[in-house]
Amino acid sequence: MDLHQALTSFALYEPCLLVKTGIADLWRVRDSQQRDLVLKLYHSDDMGNEAPGVALMQIWAQSNPRPVPHLYHVTRNAIVMDFIKAGTLGQAMRDGHWAADEALATFAADLHNVPLPPVVGLPALSEWFHVLFQITFAPDCPDGTKRDMRRASELARGLLQSQSNIRPLHGDLHHDNVFCSDFGHVTIDAKGVLGEPAYELANAMRNPKGCAARLYDKDLQINRLDIFARHLSVDRTRLAQWAAAKCAWSMALRAKGTQKADPEADLLSLLLNLADEA
Structure with missing residues (x-):
């Protein structure tokens, strides 16, 4: 058409x-x-x-x-x-309204409380992560990036093998995919995947774009981790690990099979540190 x-x-x-x-x-x-x-x-x-x-x-x-x-x-x-005329939670964050993190977490929890009939055709998280597990490294890939990608890959394997309460997830729930409409918050661009609830806000830990100072501030990221884990009633360590795994997955996807230097390498390192300390 x-x-x-x-x-x-x-x-x-x-x-x-x-x-x-x-x-x-x-x-x-x-x-x-x-x-x-x-x-x-x-x-x-x-x-x-x-x-x-x-x-x-x-x-x-x-x-x-x-x-x-x-x-x-x-x-x-x-x-x-x-057509949603209102702005996104991402725009609210870029305008300095940090309470958007709390709003996103509340919305995610409400979304998981919606009763769902059996949903057929959703892929499993394990299908998504093949791209990370199959990554190779270019000769000029920084040593730190190699180390962190391998560490994140190990984390992802362990997480996938130990999931609990597997359910349908949005799969890409972050600030710029949630609008503040006249009738409440609404989300777009669901990917649809079967996984544990701790994965749902993993991508939010590397969003929204345009807030680099906040994303690279370890103390602020610890606070965001607490907010997301509390509202979703999930283990904060697993959420932190999923955040690192998701960041590495996105880097691998951009790399198209051969990892080189990546602009999110420092963020991956920070998220891995959070996972180790959570």
């Missing part, structure tokens, strides 16, 4: 491109009721690895209060959903 076909099929008008990603174009559109909506149109014939997350969001969309935007149409390669 191309843009013209989507506009015709869903009776949408006035397309305005919001952003192009590697897998989809997002358009701000209007419908016959003059509602502002978002059309997410995938470049391929399907949603690829985002399909599990969309399936999970469809289930969440039936709950009350609803933790996701209203989904008006979902096809193999297109989604029409509410």
Whole structure:
């Protein structure tokens, strides 16, 4: 389905491109009721690895209060959903509102309290981490990065083998994926994965972007770890370990098989230290 076909099929008008990603174009559109909506149109014939997350969001969309935007149409390669005019928790953090960490943690806990029927088709966390386990190192990769990537890989293996209370997770829950809407916080871009709750806010420990001074402050990160673990009622050591493992996974994904120097290497080192001391 191309843009013209989507506009015709869903009776949408006035397309305005919001952003192009590697897998989809997002358009701000209007419908016959003059509602502002978002059309997410995938470049391929399907949603690829985002399909599990969309399936999970469809289930969440039936709950009350609803933790996701209203989904008006979902096809193999297109989604029409509410346009959220409010800002994200990430923007709140960049504006200096540090209570956004508490808001994110509260939202994550509420999300996990939503009753869910059996959700089929979600990948296991272990499937995601193959990219980290298979990483090799370029000749010029810094020794410290090699050491930390190997340490994080060991942590990830141990975590995956000892998970408990495995459940459907958002999989990419961080500040810039949570909007402050008129009817409460809502999340977008769920990846959909089966894992333990301690993983859910691992990525939040390296977010939001644009807050480097806060992310690299060990005392502040310890405080964030306490907030996230307390609200999710999970072991803070496991959450810290997942944060380091997730950071290394993201580095490996960027490396595309061969690890070199990476801008998050220092953050990985800090998160590993937190995991050791938690």
